[in-house]
Amino acid sequence: xxxxxxxxxYRTITTVCAxxxxxxxxxxxxxxxxxxxxxxxxHAGDLAFxxxxxxxxERFGAVPAVVGTLLSSLIALAxxxxxxxxxxxxxxxxxxxxxHEPVAFLVNLLxxxxxxxxxxxxxxxxxxxxxxxxxxxxxPFGAVMPLFRGPAYGPSLLAASLVLAIxxxxxxxxxxxxxxxxxxxxxxxxxxxxxxxxxxxxxDAVLPAARSGLIGGVMLGLGRALGETLAVAxxxxxxxxxxxxxxxxxxxxxxxxxNEFAEASSDAHLSALMAVAAxxxxxxxLVNLLxxxxxxxxxxxxxxxxxx
Amino acid sequence: xxxxxxxLSRIGLPALVLAALAMIAACGDRRSSAVDSTTxxxxxxxxxxxxxxxxxxxxxxxxxxxxxxxxxxxVRINYQSIGSGGGIRQVVARTVDFGATDxxxxxxxxxxxxxxxxxxxxxxxxxxxxxxxxxxSRPLNxxxxxxxxxxxxxxxxxxxxxITALNPNVTMPDTDILVVHRADGxxxxxxxxxxxTTVSPAWAAGPGRGKDVRWPVGIGGKGNEGxxxxxxxxxxxxxxxxxxxxxxxxxxxxxxxxxxGRFISPMPFEIASAATAxxxxxxxxxxxxxKGAPDLRVxxxxxxxxxxxxxxxxxxxxxxxxxxxxxxxxxxxxxxxWALLDNPxxxxxxxxxxxxxxxxxxxxDRLDATLAxxxxxxP
Numbered sequence: 001x002x003x004x005x006x007x008x009x010y011r012t013i014t015t016v017c018a019x020x021x022x023x024x025x026x027x028x029x030x031x032x033x034x035x036x037x038x039x040x041x042x043h044a045g046d047l048a049f050x051x052x053x054x055x056x057x058e059r060f061g062a063v064p065a066v067v068g069t070l071l072s073s074l075i076a077l078a079x080x081x082x083x084x085x086x087x088x089x090x091x092x093x094x095x096x097x098x099x100h101e102p103v104a105f106l107v108n109l110l111x112x113x114x115x116x117x118x119x120x121x122x123x124x125x126x127x128x129x130x131x132x133x134x135x136x137x138x139x140p141f142g143a144v145m146p147l148f149r150g151p152a153y154g155p156s157l158l159a160a161s162l163v164l165a166i167x168x169x170x171x172x173x174x175x176x177x178x179x180x181x182x183x184x185x186x187x188x189x190x191x192x193x194x195x196x197x198x199x200x201x202x203x204d205a206v207l208p209a210a211r212s213g214l215i216g217g218v219m220l221g222l223g224r225a226l227g228e229t230l231a232v233a234x235x236x237x238x239x240x241x242x243x244x245x246x247x248x249x250x251x252x253x254x255x256x257x258x259n260e261f262a263e264a265s266s267d268a269h270l271s272a273l274m275a276v277a278a279x280x281x282x283x284x285x286l287v288n289l290l291x292x293x294x295x296x297x298x299x300x301x302x303x304x305x306x307x308x
Numbered sequence: 309x310x311x312x313x314x315x316l317s318r319i320g321l322p323a324l325v326l327a328a329l330a331m332i333a334a335c336g337d338r339r340s341s342a343v344d345s346t347t348x349x350x351x352x353x354x355x356x357x358x359x360x361x362x363x364x365x366x367x368x369x370x371x372x373x374x375x376x377x378x379x380x381x382x383v384r385i386n387y388q389s390i391g392s393g394g395g396i397r398q399v400v401a402r403t404v405d406f407g408a409t410d411x412x413x414x415x416x417x418x419x420x421x422x423x424x425x426x427x428x429x430x431x432x433x434x435x436x437x438x439x440x441x442x443x444x445s446r447p448l449n450x451x452x453x454x455x456x457x458x459x460x461x462x463x464x465x466x467x468x469x470x471i472t473a474l475n476p477n478v479t480m481p482d483t484d485i486l487v488v489h490r491a492d493g494x495x496x497x498x499x500x501x502x503x504x505t506t507v508s509p510a511w512a513a514g515p516g517r518g519k520d521v522r523w524p525v526g527i528g529g530k531g532n533e534g535x536x537x538x539x540x541x542x543x544x545x546x547x548x549x550x551x552x553x554x555x556x557x558x559x560x561x562x563x564x565x566x567x568x569g570r571f572i573s574p575m576p577f578e579i580a581s582a583a584t585a586x587x588x589x590x591x592x593x594x595x596x597x598x599k600g601a602p603d604l605r606v607x608x609x610x611x612x613x614x615x616x617x618x619x620x621x622x623x624x625x626x627x628x629x630x631x632x633x634x635x636x637x638x639x640x641x642x643x644x645x646w647a648l649l650d651n652p653x654x655x656x657x658x659x660x661x662x663x664x665x666x667x668x669x670x671x672x673d674r675l676d677a678t679l680a681x682x683x684x685x686x687p
Binding site: 258 | 390391413495517522527529
């Protein structure tokens with residue numbers, strides 16, 4: 001028997017819950033933008049186009065930090081995505097059944113490591129390894145590939161991207177795994193019945209059906225990479241310049257905030273940092289909108305059709 | 309939208325911490341009044357709670373002082389080390405009873421505070437320059453102008469003639485100099501850039517002084533440990549550190565030529581000498597009559613005196629008597645008297661440099677005179 005009162009109550013509660021999230025987001029945006037307002041009014045051009053970050057002289061150019069944020073995140077994504085997809089496919093379709101759970105568990109464990117530990121690992125293991133072994137090995141290619149030009153100090157865009165790649169791997173892998181497992185078993189069996197090999201099953205029957213979910217997982221990783229502060233601040237070299245090569249030190253917006261917020265005492269500096277925070281918020285929002293759009297576009301394709 | 313909330317919480321964290329601190333400060337007051345009515349911890353009076361926030365550099369010393377003071381008196385002092393900038397902001401916002409900073413407030417900051425804020429030196433800090441030159445048998449000697457040109461990027465190799473001239477009996481390696489500086493805002497950067505601004509016209513016209521400086525060359529490490537880590541790993545590197553950190557980690561330090569022309573290493577006596585020399589040179593600072601005396605926002609860099617190490621600085625407690633009222637002001641003054649006069653050894657055992665005793669006496673006397681005058685004069 002239906003109870004109109006209970007229905008209405010339930011409806012009210014869920015509506016309030018649903019409204020609370022956008023409300024908090026709007027409130028937070030309003031607070032950040034209000035705090036950033038003096039800088040936006042005074043230094044908007046500098047923030048958007050300036051390349052010089054000079055606190056004593058009140059010049060707040062955010063371009064190097066924006067470029068560093070996007071580059072480090074995208075390179076991390078390029079490294080982590082194939083690895084994560086490989087892990088997901090291995091632990092759902094390809095690998096020996098008794099390895100599925102242990103491998104997935106180990107990968108998920110990466111997400112439990114605090115970011116400062118990644119930073120310390122970067123400082124004491126990855127950076128010396130890059131400087132002593134990997135960078136000298138890559139430097140000869142610098143003559144033809146400008147990506148590998150020196151000087152090779154160690155703390156660099158490359159170091160930050162590698163740390164980020166490992167940090168976001170478990171997020172992408174775990175979402176991809178769930179998505180692949182949700183593909184109906186009958187779809188695999190149908191492909192097998194048509195004489196497909198195991199790889200062809202994955203390529204033609206499983207991956208296309210899971211596309212939108214996989215993109216969602218990748219975007220989750222990208223969001224995490226854009227916002228990471230501490231681990232990046234410890235290995236990126238913290239130089240306010242647009243990097244010319246993977247070996248150059250760079251900066252990210254989140255690290256800039258983490259580094260300078262605690263000691264910022266002048267109003268202009270504080271307000272400029274808030275403006276960078278607002279910019280980071282805007283970029284994150286744009287990335288999310290892009291992800292929604294991609295997922296929707298891809299989801300309209302028929303499940304089971306080819307990638308192309 | 310999980311990815312959104314992740315990145316938002318990261319940006320919002322410092323703001324949240326500040327908000328939480330403000331709430332803690334507010335709660336502290338309420339809790340103390342609740343305790344007042346129920347328990348009297350000492351027969352002489354009721355328990356008193358004071359809150360402070362600010363610089364991280366003196367935090368180990370302050371927390372030791374506060375703990376010992378709590379066992380002797382009924383005064384409990386709660387200190388949050390959130391950085392000098394946070395300390396200044398919280399004092400001005402009146403959310404704490406006192407602040408702490410390695411960087412004196414500017415005239416503009418004092419003017420906009422709208423109330424007198426006293427700067428009380430508590431202990432002396434210094435900046436050491438550390439380097440990584442394997443095979444160097446003697447300590448490296450450098451002069452202020454050469455240090456400035458290294459950090460400006462105009463001297464780029466260790467075999468530069470100006471460096472070898474300062475180290476006549478040493479073979480300098482023919483390698484590139486890699487500069488490592490602090491990436492995070494820091495009182496240490498302020499002291500070092502204050503020194504460079506004082507000794508080098510080119511630095512003064514270029515990067516200037518600040519907690520965050522636009523370093524012309526090099527890479528940025530996070531915290532003292534970040535700078536030390538990079539310098540230790542890279543042959544040819546040079547960086548600057550808080551002297552306590554350098555000493556505790558046994559890092560090699562540059563002997564810096566002082567204003568009197570002697571190469572001085574950052575040892576406690578030499579650092580204290582800088583304070584003594586600066587205060588001697590300006591006797592007005594000790595005027596017991598608070599009226600008309602200049603305030604104690606004194607820079608100790610490039611101090612006179614044959615023994616003075618040239619990259620030193622006070623760290624200050626900030627007290628705004630009109631904001632916290634006469635009772636709390638007197639309690640803080642009593643604590644400062646105890647800390648500076650009755651208990652100076654704690655600072656030494658923790659690796660800090662205590663104020664020379666004559667300077668400490670005069671600072672405490674002057675504080676008492678200022679508070680007794682009722683109307684705090686010059687901040």
